[in-house]
Amino acid sequence: MKATKWQVVVVLSLAAVLCGASGHIAAQESEDSAVIQMVGSTTVGPIADAYAEYFKDKGIKISVTKNGSGDGAKALVDGLCDIADMSRFMKEKEFKAAVENGVMPVAHVMAMDGVCVIVHPSNPVKALTTEQIRNIYKGEITNWKELGGADQNIVVISRDTNSGTYETFEGLVMNKEKMAGSVEYVASNPHAKARVESTPGAVAYVGLGFVDNKVVALTVDGIAPNRKTIAAGVYPVSRPLFFFTNGYPKLGSKVFTIVTFHLTEEGQKIIEEKGFVPVTSY
Amino acid sequence: LSNPADHSSLSGRRAGAVDSDRPLLLTPGQDLAGFVGNLAGRGFLFAITFASVLAVLLIFIFIGAEAIPFFAEVNVTEFFRTTEWYPTHEPAEWGGLALLLGSLYVTLIAVVIAVPIGLLAAVFLSDIVSFKLRQIIKPVIEILAAIPSVAVGFFAFLVVAPWLQNTLGMDTGANALNAGVLLAVMAMPTIVSIAEDSLTAIGRELREGAYALGSTRAEMLLKVVIPAAGSGIIAAIILGVMRAVGETMLVLMAAGNASQIPHPWWDLTQSVRTMTGTIAFEMGEAPHGGTHYHCLFAVGLILLVITFALNLTSEYFLNRSRRKLRGGGK
Numbered sequence: 355m356k357a358t359k360w361q362v363v364v365v366l367s368l369a370a371v372l373c374g375a376s377g378h379i380a381a382q383e384s385e386d387s388a389v390i391q392m393v394g395s396t397t398v399g400p401i402a403d404a405y406a407e408y409f410k411d412k413g414i415k416i417s418v419t420k421n422g423s424g425d426g427a428k429a430l431v432d433g434l435c436d437i438a439d440m441s442r443f444m445k446e447k448e449f450k451a452a453v454e455n456g457v458m459p460v461a462h463v464m465a466m467d468g469v470c471v472i473v474h475p476s477n478p479v480k481a482l483t484t485e486q487i488r489n490i491y492k493g494e495i496t497n498w499k500e501l502g503g504a505d506q507n508i509v510v511i512s513r514d515t516n517s518g519t520y521e522t523f524e525g526l527v528m529n530k531e532k533m534a535g536s537v538e539y540v541a542s543n544p545h546a547k548a549r550v551e552s553t554p555g556a557v558a559y560v561g562l563g564f565v566d567n568k569v570v571a572l573t574v575d576g577i578a579p580n581r582k583t584i585a586a587g588v589y590p591v592s593r594p595l596f597f598f599t600n601g602y603p604k605l606g607s608k609v610f611t612i613v614t615f616h617l618t619e620e621g622q623k624i625i626e627e628k629g630f631v632p633v634t635s636y
Numbered sequence: 637l638s639n640p641a642d643h644s645s646l647s648g649r650r651a652g653a654v655d656s657d658r659p660l661l662l663t664p665g666q667d668l669a670g671f672v673g674n675l676a677g678r679g680f681l682f683a684i685t686f687a688s689v690l691a692v693l694l695i696f697i698f699i700g701a702e703a704i705p706f707f708a709e710v711n712v713t714e715f716f717r718t719t720e721w722y723p724t725h726e727p728a729e730w731g732g733l734a735l736l737l738g739s740l741y742v743t744l745i746a747v748v749i750a751v752p753i754g755l756l757a758a759v760f761l762s763d764i765v766s767f768k769l770r771q772i773i774k775p776v777i778e779i780l781a782a783i784p785s786v787a788v789g790f791f792a793f794l795v796v797a798p799w800l801q802n803t804l805g806m807d808t809g810a811n812a813l814n815a816g817v818l819l820a821v822m823a824m825p826t827i828v829s830i831a832e833d834s835l836t837a838i839g840r841e842l843r844e845g846a847y848a849l850g851s852t853r854a855e856m857l858l859k860v861v862i863p864a865a866g867s868g869i870i871a872a873i874i875l876g877v878m879r880a881v882g883e884t885m886l887v888l889m890a891a892g893n894a895s896q897i898p899h900p901w902w903d904l905t906q907s908v909r910t911m912t913g914t915i916a917f918e919m920g921e922a923p924h925g926g927t928h929y930h931c932l933f934a935v936g937l938i939l940l941v942i943t944f945a946l947n948l949t950s951e952y953f954l955n956r957s958r959r960k961l962r963g964g965g966k
Contacts, residue, residue: 425920447923509808514893514917515724532722535734535896538810538907539917541888545793552798555807 390608393419394426394439395518396542397467397561398595402439404624405612414608423518430598431455436609438598441467441518441561442525462597464616466631468562468584469522469591470571472547474554479503481573484590487527490557493534498555510537511549511558519543522593523559559591563629585631595630696940703937706930715934721895721909723918723928730931734895736938738812738908742887745816745904746823746880751873753820754827758872761828762835763843763857774832781825789889792818797890806905810892813904818890819883823876830875834868834957835861867957874950878943884912893917911935 392402399420406416419425419435426438427448432455444452444459452459471487473479479501482490489495490508499505512533513520524530540546546558551568562579565571571579574590583589603609615621622632662670710730718731757777761770796818797809838861846856862869892907893914899906915932922928 421920428920428924451923507807516918516920530726532725535719535721536894536907538808539893539909541917545889548794549797549810552794553801553808 389415389417390437390612391417391419391429391435392437392439392597392612393421393429393435395423395441395595396420397441397517397519397563398439398597400563400628401465401595401625401630404628405615405621408615408620408624409612414611416612422514422516423521424516426598427452427459430459430600431457433457433600436599437612438596440596440598441593442521443596444598458601459598460600460602462599462613463594463633464597464613464621465595465625465633466584466587467593467595468579468589468631469519469526469559469593470562470565470579471557471559471574471591472550472565472569472571473557474550475568475570476554477503477570479572480570481576483575484527487557487572487574488529488531491528491533491537492531493536506555509549509553509556510534511546511556512537512539513543513546513559514539514541517542519559519561523591526591526593527559561629562631565629581626581631585633594633699933699937699940702930702933704930706927706934709927709930719895719897721914723922723931728927730927731895732911732935734897735909735911735914735935737897738891738895739881739910739912739939741812741898741904741908742815742819742891742910743877743880745812746819747873747877749817749820750823750827750876750880754824754872754876755831755869757824757828758831758835758869759857759862761832763853763861774829777825777828779825780821781829783822785822785883785885786889788818788822789886792886792890800905808892808905808907810890810907811905812891812898812908815887815891815908815910816904818886819880822883822886823879826879827872827876830872831865831869834865834872837868837957838864864960865957867953867960871950871953871957874946874953878946878950881946882912882939882943884910884916888913888916911939915939 392406399418402416402418402420406418409416418439419429420439423438423440423442426435426440427444429435430438431448431452438459443461449459471482477498479498482501486495486501490510491512493510495501496508497505498508510533513523524533538549540549540558543560543564546560547564547566547569550556550558562571562584565579573579577583577589579589579591584592597613599609599613603613616625616632625632715730715732716736717733718729719734720729720731721734722729761774765773792814793810796814800806800809800811800814842860842864843856846860851860887910891910891913893909894907895909895914896906898904898908915935918928919932922932
């Protein structure tokens with residue numbers, strides 16, 4: 355009898371401790387941190403990493419997390435990051451959630467990115483139209499010979515639906531039509547590239563920054579993806595990359611320095627080194 | 637006894653040994669201190685033990701509570717009967733059959749490979765190989781279990797997949813076979829280790845009894861030792877299956893994640909998507925409290941129910957084998 359009474363006391367005090375702990379964590383998160391948290395897109399990730407490296411010696415510590423644009427938006431809404439790295443604009447839903455949470459998302463366009471459709475170097479197909487690409491992903495074209503290539507089944511590879519690259523591709527190429535069930539999904543740009551590199555019949559899409567000489571980026575609607583066509587916005591599958599902050603950062607603050615860094619020469623050099631296109635070139 | 641010196645030395649020793657100076661009657665203060673100390677100690681240990689039980693309970697409650705809205709929001713029979721999985725599309729479609737079958741495919745492949753090999757290895761280790769060699773081989777097999785699944789996943793992705801494509805001529809190397817084979821590798825140490833333990837636990841008497849009745853070694857193993865260890869072996873298999881069902885990182889990288897049922901059904905060179913992989917892929921984007929979010933929790937609940945059922949089954953068999961052994965075996 356005594357024991358059961360004590361059991362109740364212990365359970366209650368344990369619950370109290372747990373509640374107290376969670377409250378404490380929430381309080382910590384809202385404090386202004388010495389380390390700038392950048393959370394979001396795997397596409398913007400390399401730029402953020404390079405920024406972190408550059409600012410390390412300049413008194414600004416940056417921590418970069420790369421889980422996808424959706425995570426970045428969520429982190430900003432929840433006040434878990436200072437800058438959300440996003441490879442797409444915020445969705446209406448995310449904006450609403452932010453405003454309801456007292457967060458005012460402000461977009462900073464810091465670079466342009468082209469989503470390149472890549473194939474194996476041995477593939478004779480070097481150019482496709484947006485419609486052909488759409489039909490490949492819809493599963494209506496299943497063999498490269500239908501596109502003037504070898505008699506080989508197409509292995510269609512997509513990024514996971516969590517990624518900004520997927521959303522850009524879905525919006526610009528798929529016209530919101532459904533991809534076929536046979537489409538394979540990989541979790542990151544390097545994975546997509548690695549799969550195409552090792553699979554002769556594969557097709558995938560990645561940001562321009564991830565294309566190297568081991569894969570071939572297709573010409574789309576007669577326009578080859580390169581810095582010029584992407585910066586000019588004529589390449590059909592190009593998009594701006596964003597930093598989102600809660601309100602416009604205080605002038606001269608650390609966050610301000612980071613989100614305006616792409617206007618400096620060093621910033622542009624970093625963006626170009628990572629294979630993206632500086633916005634100032636148009 | 638008549639010597640007073642003897643007596644005094646005896647009482648002195650006794651005082652040192654059992655502390656007979658302590659009064660038998662405690663003061664109310666001491667009594668209370670002892671009572672409180674006892675309760676505090678019990679309470680502390682109870683809290684620590686209860687915390688882990690509480691964690692399990694909370695996991696069940698949390699996943700259950702987040703999953704239940706899904707069953708209200710979506711036609712559940714559709715979830716179990718169609719393969720159209722478009723959670724982010726407008727309008728969204730929730731066909732989970734391909735995910736269920738995807739998990740089933742890779743798990744079955746893993747079982748078909750890992751169980752025979754694992755059991756043969758266990759018999760080899762317990763009864764055939766020399767003790768010295770066993771002491772080397774068993775730890776090595778157990779180290780296999782310590783390899784992080786993401787490392788195995790990278791191997792599947794960067795080595796096995798290209799090999800399947802280039803050497804065996806498959807269209808895609810990220811498929812059910814790739815994931816299943818590597819899951820087998822990951823489930824094997826569990827099966828070998830537990831099956832070997834239960835075979836060893838059978839003991840010398842049974843083996844020597846069988847020999848004494850004129851059995852050959854093969855007869856002794858097949859007709860006496862393996863049947864006697866049956867329950868433990870079944871538990872080993874079930875634990876191996878659980879390892880395969882719950883694995884996430886490896887299938888995410890090796891299975892290709894296409895939401896489809898292989899067609900024809902025996903074509904294991906096609907890409908499949910598992911329940912675990914789907915949760916890992918999509919949880920980040922699913923808006924908190926939305927249908928997609930609840931749906932992923934529902935998938936998690938299905939996984940939880942499967943592993944819970946498997947766990948109970950293995951617990952049953954392990955208990956049975958313990959009971960059997962206590963009773964002297966059959």
